[in-house]
Amino acid sequence: MLNPCAKPEMAFADNSRNMAERFFTAQRNSIDGNRIGPQMDQVKKYVPPFEALEKLKRYCSVQERSYKAVREKLYNCGLVPDQVENILAELISDGYLSEQRFADAYASGRSKIKGWGKRKIVQGMKQLDISEACISIAMLQVDEDEYRVRLDSLVEKRAKLEKGRPIFEARGRVARFLINKGYEPDLVWDRVKQLIGQF
DSSP states (O other): OOOTTSOHHHHHHHHHHHHHHHHHHHHHHEETTEEOSOOGGGOOSOOOHHHHHHHHHHHHHHSOOOHHHHHHHHHHTTOOHHHHHHHHHHHHHTTSOOHHHHHHHHHHHHHHTSOOOHHHHHHHHHHTTOOHHHHHHHHTTSOHHHHHHHHHHHHHHHHHHTTTSOHHHHHHHHHHHHHHTTOOHHHHHHHHHHHTTOO
16 A cells, blocks of 8 residues: 655555565466465465475375375475475385376275266366376276176165155166266166166
8 A cells, every 4th residue: 555655756666566576476376377386374384395205205105195185285384386396206206106006096995985986986086187097097997897786786775765656756866866976877777777676
């Protein structure tokens, strides 16, 4: 804000400095309009790069992590983009971080443990910025026979909950549930039509 009592040239200098500070702050927090790190109020505590590297080695040793999650952790340590990318490169070269291993674990876990369909698994990996090549290879890890058995089991369980409803309403409700879990609509309707009516 301009000070009315200040000399005109001093007021202009203050205003220019504030504009320059706002410009450089915006530049630090974005590249081509994309946010590259947290705002300063989101940084919990500055951690030096060598300490951050050791913390991230422990973090990645516990379970497979995505590049996106590790990158966010590093930005939350208050590091700048060059430091973040150097640490990421070191974690990858030391074998602590692998996009393909993470994608394989993600696809397997979401399919077997959470019972997700392929469409939802692929969507989840895309949200984590996993490359198309890694997604394709990871989806080959999902066993087709197990996938269909799991789908049939879900149809049967859900159909028991819909007992007492007219058959077309029950089929519709079961199909919507499974499609929302990420199963392919054609496959869902095929299994629903075959299995519902027997319960």
